[in-house]
Amino acid sequence: MDDLVGRWFTIDGDCGIVRYVGPVSGTHGTWLGIEWAPPKHGKHNGTKSKRSYFSCSFSPTSGAFIRPVSRIIWGQSLLSAAHSRYSTDLSSIDFPQTIDGSRGQVSVPRLDIIAKFQTLEQLEILGLDTQCVFGTLKEDDLGVFARVHTLLLANNFFTKWTCVEEVVCQMPKVRVLDMSANPLYSPLLFGNKEVELHEIRVDNSPHISWSDVCCIAHTTRAHTLSHGWSARSDISSPLLLAHVRVLKLAYNNIRDIRPLGTLTCLEHLDVRGNAQLCDLHIECDTFHALTTLDLSETGVTDWPCVDTLNNIKKLHTLRIIHTPLLSGMAELAARAQLVARLPRVLKLDGSVVSADERTDMERSYLASCARSVTETNELVEKMARVFPRIHELVHTHGVPHVPHPVRTALDSRLAHTTLQVVNKDEVLSNTERPLIRTMLVRQLRPVAMRIARTKSFGLYISNPPHTNSWTLLDNEARSLS
Numbered sequence: 347m348d349d350l351v352g353r354w355f356t357i358d359g360d361c362g363i364v365r366y367v368g369p370v371s372g373t374h375g376t377w378l379g380i381e382w383a384p385p386k387h388g389k390h391n392g393t394k395s396k397r398s399y400f401s402c403s404f405s406p407t408s409g410a411f412i413r414p415v416s417r418i419i420w421g422q423s424l425l426s427a428a429h430s431r432y433s434t435d436l437s438s439i440d441f442p443q444t445i446d447g448s449r450g451q452v453s454v455p456r457l458d459i460i461a462k463f464q465t466l467e468q469l470e471i472l473g474l475d476t477q478c479v480f481g482t483l484k485e486d487d488l489g490v491f492a493r494v495h496t497l498l499l500a501n502n503f504f505t506k507w508t509c510v511e512e513v514v515c516q517m518p519k520v521r522v523l524d525m526s527a528n529p530l531y532s533p534l535l536f537g538n539k540e541v542e543l544h545e546i547r548v549d550n551s552p553h554i555s556w557s558d559v560c561c562i563a564h565t566t567r568a569h570t571l572s573h574g575w576s577a578r579s580d581i582s583s584p585l586l587l588a589h590v591r592v593l594k595l596a597y598n599n600i601r602d603i604r605p606l607g608t609l610t611c612l613e614h615l616d617v618r619g620n621a622q623l624c625d626l627h628i629e630c631d632t633f634h635a636l637t638t639l640d641l642s643e644t645g646v647t648d649w650p651c652v653d654t655l656n657n658i659k660k661l662h663t664l665r666i667i668h669t670p671l672l673s674g675m676a677e678l679a680a681r682a683q684l685v686a687r688l689p690r691v692l693k694l695d696g697s698v699v700s701a702d703e704r705t706d707m708e709r710s711y712l713a714s715c716a717r718s719v720t721e722t723n724e725l726v727e728k729m730a731r732v733f734p735r736i737h738e739l740v741h742t743h744g745v746p747h748v749p750h751p752v753r754t755a756l757d758s759r760l761a762h763t764t765l766q767v768v769n770k771d772e773v774l775s776n777t778e779r780p781l782i783r784t785m786l787v788r789q790l791r792p793v794a795m796r797i798a799r800t801k802s803f804g805l806y807i808s809n810p811p812h813t814n815s816w817t818l819l820d821n822e823a824r825s826l827s
Contacts, residue, residue: 350364350367350378350414350420351364351365351366351367352364353420353421353480354420354421354478354480354503355380355418355419355420355421355478356418356419356421356478356503357412357415357417357418357419358417360382360383360387361382361383361421361503361529362380362381362382362383362387362410363380363381363383363480363503363505364378364379364380365379365380365381365392365399365400365401365402365409366378366379366392366399366400367379368399370394370399370411371394371395371397372395375413376413376414377411377412377413378411378412378413378414379392379399379400379409379410379411380409380410380411380412381400381402381403381404381408381409381410382404382408382409382410383404383503383505383529383531387408387410388402388405388407388408388409388410389407389409389410390407390409390410391406391407391408391409392409393409394411404505404531419478420478421478421479421480421502421503422477422478422479422480423479423480423481423483424474424479424481424482424483424513425483425484425487425490427474427477427478427479428466428469428472428474428490428491429466430477431473431474431477432466432469433466466490466491467489467490467491467492467493468493469491469493469494470493470494470495470496471494471495471496471498472491472494472496472497472498472517473498474498474499474502475498475499475500475501475502475524476500476501476502477502478502478503479499479502479503479504480502480503480504480509481509482509482512482513482516483513483516488516491516491517492517492518492519493519494517494519494520495519495520495521495522496520496521496522497513497514497517497520497522497523497524498524499513499523499524499525499528500524500525500526500527500528500547500549500550501526501527501528502528503528503529504525504528504529504530505528505529505530505531506530506534506535507530507534507535507536507537507562508535508536508537508539510523510525511536511537511539511541511565512537512539514539514541514543514566515539515540515541520543521542521543521544521545522543522544522545523543523545523546523547523566524547525546525547525548525551526547526548526549526550526551526572527549527550527551528551529553530548530551530553530554531553531554532553532554532555532557532558533555533558534554534558534561534562536561536565541565541566541567542566542567543566543567543568544568544569544570545568545569545570545571545572545592546562546563546566546568546570546571546572547572547573548562548571548572548573548576549572549573549574549575549576550574550575550576551573551576552576552577552578554576556578556580556581556582557583559571559573560583560584560585560586560587561586563586563587563589563590564586564587564589567589568590569589569590569591569592570590570591570592570593570594571587571590571592571593571594572594573594573595573598574594574595574596574597574598574616574619575596575597575598576598577598577599578595578598578599578600579598579599579600579601579622581595581600581602581603581605581606582605583605584605584606584608584609585608587606587609587612588609588610588611589611590609590611590612591611591612591613591614591635592612592613592614592616593606593609593612593614593615593616594616595615595616595617595620596616596617596618596619596620596640597618597619597620598617598619598620599620599622600617600620600622600623601620601622601623601624602623602625603615603617603623603626604627604628604629604632606633607628607629607632607633608632609633610634610635611635612633612635612636613635613636613637613638614636614637614638615633615636615638615639615640616640617639617640617641617644618640618641618642618643618644618665619642619643619644620643620644620645621643621644621645622645623641623644623645623646624644624645624646624647624651625651626641626646626651626652626654626655627651627654628654628655628657628658629654629657630657631657632657632658633657633658633661634659634660635660636658636660636661637660637661637662637663638661638662638663638664639655639658639661639663639664639665640664640665641664641665641666641669642665642666642667642668642669642695643667643668643669644666644669645669645670646666646669646670646671647669647670647671648671649671649683649687652666652671652684652687652688653687653734655688656687656688656689656690659690660690661688661690661691662690662691662692662693663691663692663693664684664688664691664693664694664695665694665695665696666684666694666695667695678710679710679714681694681695681707682707682708682710682711682714683711683714685699685703685704685707685708685711686707686708686710686711686712686735686739687711687734687735689735705743708739708742708743709743709746711733711739712729712736712739712740712743712746713746713747715729715732715733715736715746716729716746716747716748717748718732719732719748725745725746725748726740726745759782759783759784760780760781760782760783761780761781761782761783761809761826762778762780762809763778763779763780763781763807763808763809763826764776764777764778764807764808764809765777765779765781765790765794765805765806765807766805766806766807766808766816767794767797767798767803767804767805768803768804768805768806769798769800769802769803769804774797774798774803775797781826782826783825783826784825784826785825785826786822786823786824786825786826787805787819787821787822787823787824787825787826788822788823790805790819791805791822804818804820805818805819806818806819807819807826809826
């Protein structure tokens with residue numbers, strides 16, 4: 347079991363590395379002296395009864411002793427993980443010689459051709475997620491993955507960023523790297539190796555500080571950075587991200603995106619799922635290059651925040667579905683508001699805004715604004731005080747027509763009143779409702795009895811409502827008028 351020293355393992359969802367194998371004073375049998383990658387699980391620094399068995403590198407209290415139980419899943423090297431995932435014994439597979447195609451029978455490629463494309467040297471995308479991988483390649487194996495350009499190593503046993511840098515240097519064509527959900531803890535140490543990537547993903551990595559995330563993007567020269575699902579709240583001082591074009595910060599705890607407005611190269615920003623992001627208030631002269639913004643599933647609640655998106659001069663693609671702002675609106679009404687308020691947006695929630703649709707949506711927006719104004723005198727000016735872009739849209743589409751409400755025969759018989767139920771000087775209910783003027787008081791008493799839960803109560807009426815003039819309805823044969 348001496349070969350276990352230095353090997354990574356996982357047990358019950360937690361991972362660690364073996365530092366010692368052997369007996370422990372005062373006990374029987376063999377023990378594994380381990381260092382937990384989550385330091386909070388440890389108890390000591392490899393010392394038991396004043397005797398030092400090993401030393402810890404993560405934290406002075408990340409050491410522990412465990413028995414070599416069967417629940418332990420041992421880590422493996424990168425090469426062995428690739429062999430176990432991609433290599434297949436073709437001799438046991440019964441391949442047909444021909445298959446029936448639309449134009450007759452088609453011969454199946456020879457087994458040696460299939461075997462050629464299953465060799466590791468032919469791989470361009472190497473996916474080793476959740477394979478308990480740790481360590482780097484040996485010198486004899488450096489040419490095995492010479493064609494790999496996408497390396498997926500999420501949820502493995504990498505704890506040091508210098509080890510990640512060495513792996514990337516051993517695969518010179520790698521341009522996309524996924525290191526999500528690895529036990530990486532800040533502060534990270536960065537080596538002197540030159541690494542150049544197009545995209546780096548460190549999702550589900552809450553133990554990496556924001557400054558280290560910025561350093562990762564800076565040292566790898568990555569144009570695309572993904573750091574979602576990491577409970578990130580502070581994104582201040584992103585100076586090292588000046589070269590980043592695509593930034594994905596989905597499902598964090600971000601409250602304010604304005605610190606990112608200084609990034610002059612940022613073209614795509616994804617902050618979907620940040621439920622605490624409520625106030626945008628985008629300032630002028632920020633987000634100079636931003637063209638695409640995803641605000642879906644955020645906490646945006648008011649229209650003035652949406653209006654500040656007009657300060658982003660190049661913004662043409664926006665996602666803002668599933669937000670509190672739009673939750674109570676009809677889909678077409680919400681789209682009309684967004685299209686009319688944001689004239690530069692050409693693609694909204696995944697759908698292209700055509701010229702005809704923009705015309706229809708802007709006219710619908712004008713009509714809804716006109717209906718919300720109670721008085722029609724100086725209609726345009728009153729609308730402009732409340733809603734944005736009114737003068738511009740009126741100049742393009744004209745003043746919206748406001749139809750006068752048509753009073754029906756029933757409307758003329760209704761009186762808008764407030765009914766008050768009182769029992770022993772205690773107001774039990776105030777209800778505003780339109781009632782027929784010729785209705786008798788006795789017709790209201792059953793409803794009032796259910797509210798008061800007794801037969802002795804007082805029933806008062808105020809007409810018109812919202813006044814302090816109350817009339818006692820003490821005669822059951824009396825009409826309301």
